[in-house]
Amino acid sequence: MQNSCPLCASHLIHDTRPREIIYREHKATISQIADYCDSCGEAFLSHADSKSTEKEIADFKRRVDHLLTVFPSSSDLIRGSIPLNTELD
Numbered sequence: 489m490q491n492s493c494p495l496c497a498s499h500l501i502h503d504t505r506p507r508e509i510i511y512r513e514h515k516a517t518i519s520q521i522a523d524y525c526d527s528c529g530e531a532f533l534s535h536a537d538s539k540s541t542e543k544e545i546a547d548f549k550r551r552v553d554h555l556l557t558v559f560p561s562s563s564d565l566i567r568g569s570i571p572l573n574t575e576l577d
């Protein structure tokens with residue numbers, strides 16, 4: 489199926505590429521099937537494309553949620569490690 493990019497009308501390439509997902513300040517890279525536009529860098533996901541990574545993303549979110557349940561203040565600790573009373577000239 490020939491597709492054109494809705495944004496710049498370039499040819500779309502159906503491909504599997506790494507995609508970074510961020511959830512509650514945690515990052516993961518998944519392999520995302522989509523129609524990619526090399527001209528403007530956009531990715532267009534069909535229903536089947538998003539379905540293909542749905543479970544992987546759900547698993548990642550579950551791991552992050554679990555981590556934050558076990559260590560609920562881990563984000564605060566990271567933020568708290570920045571000295572707030574640093575004296576500036």
Ligand SMILES: [Zn+2]
Nearest residue numbers: 493496525528
């Ligand atoms: Zn484009």
